[in-house]
Structures are given as structure tokens and as C-alpha cells.
Amino acid sequence: MSKISKVLVIGSGPIIIGQAAEFDYAGTQACKSLREEGITTVLVNSNPATIMTDEGIADIVYIEPLTADVIARIIKQERPDGLLPTLGGQTGLNLAVELADAGILDKYGVNLLGTPLETIKKAEERSLFKQLILDIGEPVPKSATVHSIKEAKELAESIGLPLIVRPSYTLGGTGGGIAHTMEELEYTVASGLSSSLSHEVLVEKCLLGWKEIEYEVMRDAADNCITVCNMENIDPMGVHTGDSIVVAPSQTLTDKEYQMLRSAS
Amino acid sequence: MGKRALLTLEDGSIYEGYSFGAKDTTYGEVVFNTSMSGYQEMLTDPSYAGQILVLTYPLIGNYGVNDSYFESKQVQVRGLVVREHCPVPSHWQSTGSLSEFLQTNGVPGISGVDSRALTRRLRSTGVMMGIMTSEMTPEETLQELKGLPRYDSTDFVKQVAIDKKYQWGLTSDDAALLHHIVIVDMGLKYNIARILTQLGCLVTVVPCTMAVEDILNLKPDGIVLSPGPGDPALLDYITKTVRKLAQRKPVMGICLGHQMIGTAFGARTFKLKFGHRGGNHPVRDLASGRVYITTQNHGYAVDADNLKGGLEVSQINLNDGTVEGLRHRELPVISIQYHSEGSPGPQDNVYLFDRFLKIVKERSTIV
Numbered sequence: 001m002s003k004i005s006k007v008l009v010i011g012s013g014p015i016i017i018g019q020a021a022e023f024d025y026a027g028t029q030a031c032k033s034l035r036e037e038g039i040t041t042v043l044v045n046s047n048p049a050t051i052m053t054d055e056g057i058a059d060i061v062y063i064e065p066l067t068a069d070v071i072a073r074i075i076k077q078e079r080p081d082g083l084l085p086t087l088g089g090q091t092g093l094n095l096a097v098e099l100a101d102a103g104i105l106d107k108y109g110v111n112l113l114g115t116p117l118e119t120i121k122k123a124e125e126r127s128l129f130k131q132l133i134l135d136i137g138e139p140v141p142k143s144a145t146v147h148s149i150k151e152a153k154e155l156a157e158s159i160g161l162p163l164i165v166r167p168s169y170t171l172g173g174t175g176g177g178i179a180h181t182m183e184e185l186e187y188t189v190a191s192g193l194s195s196s197l198s199h200e201v202l203v204e205k206c207l208l209g210w211k212e213i214e215y216e217v218m219r220d221a222a223d224n225c226i227t228v229c230n231m232e233n234i235d236p237m238g239v240h241t242g243d244s245i246v247v248a249p250s251q252t253l254t255d256k257e258y259q260m261l262r263s264a265s
Numbered sequence: 266m267g268k269r270a271l272l273t274l275e276d277g278s279i280y281e282g283y284s285f286g287a288k289d290t291t292y293g294e295v296v297f298n299t300s301m302s303g304y305q306e307m308l309t310d311p312s313y314a315g316q317i318l319v320l321t322y323p324l325i326g327n328y329g330v331n332d333s334y335f336e337s338k339q340v341q342v343r344g345l346v347v348r349e350h351c352p353v354p355s356h357w358q359s360t361g362s363l364s365e366f367l368q369t370n371g372v373p374g375i376s377g378v379d380s381r382a383l384t385r386r387l388r389s390t391g392v393m394m395g396i397m398t399s400e401m402t403p404e405e406t407l408q409e410l411k412g413l414p415r416y417d418s419t420d421f422v423k424q425v426a427i428d429k430k431y432q433w434g435l436t437s438d439d440a441a442l443l444h445h446i447v448i449v450d451m452g453l454k455y456n457i458a459r460i461l462t463q464l465g466c467l468v469t470v471v472p473c474t475m476a477v478e479d480i481l482n483l484k485p486d487g488i489v490l491s492p493g494p495g496d497p498a499l500l501d502y503i504t505k506t507v508r509k510l511a512q513r514k515p516v517m518g519i520c521l522g523h524q525m526i527g528t529a530f531g532a533r534t535f536k537l538k539f540g541h542r543g544g545n546h547p548v549r550d551l552a553s554g555r556v557y558i559t560t561q562n563h564g565y566a567v568d569a570d571n572l573k574g575g576l577e578v579s580q581i582n583l584n585d586g587t588v589e590g591l592r593h594r595e596l597p598v599i600s601i602q603y604h605s606e607g608s609p610g611p612q613d614n615v616y617l618f619d620r621f622l623k624i625v626k627e628r629s630t631i632v
Contacts, residue, residue, distance in 0.1 A: 252355050254305075255306060259610065259611060
């Protein structure tokens with residue numbers, strides 16, 4: 001990769017579940033670091049009420065809607081040689097996938113910086129993620145990706161209710177939900193299919209009432225990794241992440257459980 | 266709230282709190298550990314013999330205690346200092362609270378102490394002797410501290426090590442087992458034997474006072490020198506054993522075992538100001554450049570300046586540059602200052618047991 005001299009950063013947009021205020025913080029720090037390295041920093045963000053859009057954080061700021069069309073136009077205008085999409089939360093990641101798939105990045109010779117496209121897809125697309133987890137030998141709840149209400153009902157008959165419905169490409173879970181009955185399943189799958197970018201939803205065994213544990217791991221291309229922390233949601237599974245309090249570190253795991261999950265992460 | 270209690274340090278500082286666990290007065294070297302989980306494993310780790318353990322994590326005991334998390338047969342610390350202990354644990358395997366556990370084991374605890382302020386003092390002054398009591402006045406504790414036996418001059422290995430050899434888990438006639446590993450017990454943590462057994466080894470644990478010929482008569486394929494408490498400079502009788510074993514068999518040393526390999530090859534050891542105790546110590550492997558996150562629990566280290574006899578430094582601590590691993594240029598001898606068995610702490614370094622068993626295997630096919 002040749003030396004990068006100009007980078008487009010996708011900002012965090014409105015503060016919602018899946019892209020909360022921490023992305024403004026992360027994006028601001030990224031802009032500062034890039035400028036420290038002498039790189040011209042172009043920022044696009046639809047939300048002007050953020051720190052990152054303040055004067056002096058980025059070199060050039062676009063307050064524009066965060067859509068693939070708009071970003072393509074900015075790329076055409078600014079001709080950055082790098083795109084940093086990993087600091088804008090869900091929207092940024094989705095846009096990177098869209099821009100890459102549409103051939104915009106190749107057309108203008110823009111390098112995707114940070115997390116590779118493959119990895120974004122693996123994290124975002126539920127079926128790819130599930131396969132990855134199975135490949136490394138970790139258990140997953142019984143589930144299947146379905147494209148219609150009929151497929152979802154067939155699945156419910158084989159693995160039983162309650163089921164949880166998750167549309168692809170929404171980390172925060174917009175359009176998903178829990179189905180305790182066949183009627184609820186029908187409704188939730190219909191809503192999920194319509195809000196999914198790829199018109200597919202993952203239907204899986206519902207883990208209502210389980211403990212919810214998260215790990216933050218940073219890993220580089222040379223496979224050096226550190227576990228920054230783990231977290232435990234005070235509410236059990238079933239209470240939405242956006243409505244719940246999470247504490248770091250976990251409070252009710254023994255060291256054996258903590259380390260087992262850490263090793264898996 | 267329990268009864269008012271005191272922790273008095275050698276430098277005259279006094280911390281007030283509340284008694285929990287057993288009600289006795291206790292004394293020992295006051296050390297701190299920064300791990301966030303694994304208090305039961307720490308409490309039962311023989312390397313804490315003679316010490317009062319301070320936990321920097323502010324809330325201890327949430328998941329209770331259970332029968333399978335012992336690292337030795339009993340609680341080994343002399344006393345436990347916490348900011349807050351949880352009297353009502355929540356965990357499906359829990360069989361009781363931390364306070365009940367300490368009480369059953371006759372070990373006192375003190376809560377309500379700002380254990381991080383205490384840790385900062387230990388970091389700036391260095392570890393020192395302390396006394397914990399709910400029975401004495403501050404003046405009495407200060408007086409009492411003057412007459413107590415010093416941590417550095419006590420051979421704690423003698424107190425915690427076994428005096429009769431035993432077989433770990435399986436019986437010796439199991440022919441399917443890969444290797445016979447003899448662990449020289451100076452204060453063994455059970456997880457070392459558990460991992461070796463899982464890796465297909467027959468494990469025999471022997472006293473560290475056993476004669477070299479008697480150890481060799483057990484026909485081991487490899488020897489593991491266990492961790493243990495106290496000042497390695499007091500353990501000449503083990504150094505002599507290790508020196509001879511290292512010439513005859515593949516040897517892996519862990520923690521105190523690592524220090525004994527150092528002294529067996531003529532190195533000296535020194536006391537660290539406040540030790541390394543926690544679950545996130547970064548260690549760099551000098552050959553690969555890779556950094557590993559390790560569990561540590563030691564108050565002494567091998568001096569890198571006077572290594573001889575073919576021994577060289579293989580790994581260093583990234584916090585203070587001290588020696589974390591040794592290897593011998595010709596002999597099949599490796600050692601680590603940290604705990605590849607974790608428990609508590611990361612399981613990232615279990616690969617070292619595989620590496621040792623590979624050395625054992627290569628060696629046994631040559632002979």
C-alpha cells in the first residue's frame with residue numbers, strides 16, 4: 001500500500017442504539033491522530049451536534065446525509081486515498097460494504113482502512129458470523145437464516161418457541177424481536193424482512209433469561225491481541241441492550257468461566 | 266457490619282475496617298493482587314503462605330465459593346483485605362459465602378479498607394509486615410509488630426509442601442498414558458497437575474526433600490518444578506537437587522521452580538519492591554517478539570546479570586524488564602516466572618506445557 005495522505009472518515013450520525021455517543025468520541029480521537037500523522041482528514045457526518053464536527057478536529061467537514069450516493073460524490077470530489085469506516089458505528093460499516101460492492105472504492109482507488117471488508121461482512125452478516133464461530137469450535141444456539149414467513153414457521157416446528165428474530169445488517173437489532181407464539185413469529189419475521197438490507201432474517205432459539213456477557217478484544221494483523229475488558233449486563237437476556245445497564249468487569253462469573261469466555265473471544 | 270478491626274503496617278500506618286471470616290488476630294507480609302476474579306484460587310494458592318493478601322478489585326465474593334476451585338487442600342493466606350465483601354453470592358455452583366469460607370478455614374478478613382490506597386502505599390514503600398486484629402488497640406499492634414518473625418527469614422516451603430509422594434488422579438498401570446511427569450512439590454498449585462493429566466500424562470507428585478536417586482528411580486520422562494512461597498535464597502537443599510536433575514532429565518520450572526533453575530545454574534535472586542501479583546502482566550518472548558498476557562504471583566526474581574552455566578534469558582516482563590523466562594542452550598531445561606496454568610488468570614500460556622511435553626517426547630526417543 002502506498003503512503004496514505006488523505007483519508008475520508010465516516011462519522012457517527014445521530015445518536016441511536018448501535019451507534020451511541022462513544023462513536024463520536026472514537027471518531028474525534030481518530031481525526032486528531034490522523035492529523036497528527038500529517039494526513040489530510042475529510043469528515044462526513046449527518047449530525048452537526050457532535051464533537052468531531054467542531055472546528056479544528058478535521059481538515060474538511062461535510063455535513064451531509066450518510067448515504068452511499070452522497071459519500072460516492074464526496075469521494076469523487078475529494079479523491080481521498082483511504083476510507084476509515086470503522087468509527088461511525090453501524091452506518092459507517094454498512095456504507096463501506098455498499099461502497100465496496102458498488103465498485104466505488106476500486107473506481108477511485110480508495111483503500112479501505114482498519115478492518116478488512118471480509119471481516120466487516122463476517123461480523124455483520126449473521127450466517128457468516130455463525131459459520132465463523134462454528135469453525136473455531138464454539139457452540140451457538142440452534143438457528144437458521146430464513147427469507148420468508150413460511151421458512152420461519154417450518155423452523156419453529158423443528159426447534160420450538162420462543163424464537164428470536166434478527167435481521168442482518170443491524171447490530172443494534174432494529175426490526176427484530178422475540179416470538180412466543182406463531183402469530184408473533186409471523187409478524188416479527190415480516191417486519192424483520194422489510195428492515196433487512198439483504199431481505200433475510202436469522203431465526204434462532206431464544207435465550208431469554210440467560211446472562212449476557214461481552215468481551216472487548218483488539219487484534220492486529222500479526223495476531224497480537226489484548227482483551228481490554230469484559231462486561232456483564234445487569235439485566236438478563238431479553239432486556240434490550242439499549243435499555244439495560246452494562247458493567248465492566250463481569251460481576252457474577254467465576255474465574256474459570258471468565259477465562260473460558262476470554263479464550264473463546 | 267462485623268466488629269471493628271485494624272490492619273497495622275510496619276511503617277506505622279493503620280487502616281480501620283470491619284472484621285469478617287474468622288475472628289483471630291493474624292500477621293504476615295502484606296502483598297496486593299490486581300486480578301478481578303479468582304479469589305478462591307488465590308486464597309488457596311500455597312505461594313501466599315505467610316502473607317496477608319490485599320485485593321485491589323473493590324467487590325469480592327459475588328460468585329461465592331465452591332468445592333472444585335481449590336488450588337491446594339486449604340486456604341493458604343494468613344489474612345484477606347478487601348474494600349467490600351459480598352455476603353449474598355449469586356452463582357449456580359456456589360456452596361457458600363466468602364465470609365463463611367474464611368471462617369471455616371480459620372482465616373480472618375477485614376473489609377471496609379480502601380484497598381487501592383493501601384496498594385499505593387505498598388507500591389511506594391514496598392511490601393512490609395502487617396498485623397490484622399479485632400482484639401488489640403493500635404498501640405498494642407505497633408508493639409506486637411516489632412517482635413514478629415520476618416517473612417524473609419522463614420522457609421515457608423517446609424510448611425506447605427507434602428512429605429509423602431502421591432499419584433495424581435489416575436493409577437500407574439494405565440498404559441495409554443503418554444509420559445510420566447514427576448512434579449517436585451514446593452507448594453504445588455493443583456491446576457498444573459490437572460493440565461498435565463488432561464494432556465495425557467501420568468503425574469506423580471513428590472516432596473522437594475526427596476533424594477535425586479529416589480526421584481530418578483520413579484523413571485520420570487520429565488520433571489516439573491512447582492511454584493511455592495518465600496525467599497529462594499533459603500532453599501539450598503532444593504537447589505542441589507535441581508542442579509543434578511537438570512543434567513539428567515528434561516526439566517520445566519514454574520515460578521519458584523524457575524528461580525530454583527536459576528540458582529541451580531549459579532544465578533542469584535533478589536527481592537522485588539512490591540512483587541508481581543495479578544492477571545494481566547505483559548511478557549515478551551525475546552525469540553519471537555510476541556507479547557503474552559500472564560498471571561503472576563512472585564515477590565522475588567532471578568538476577569539477569571549473573572546468569573551462567575549455559576542458561577539464558579528467554580522472556581522479559583514489559584513493566585519492569587525483569588526476567589520472566591529462562592532456557593538452557595544445550596540441556597532440555599526451560600522455565601517461566603509466571604503461571605502458565607493460570608487459575609486464576611488467562612489460559613493463554615497453557616501452550617508451554619505442550620511445548621515442554623514435545624521436548625520430553627523428543628528426548629525420550631533419543632535415549
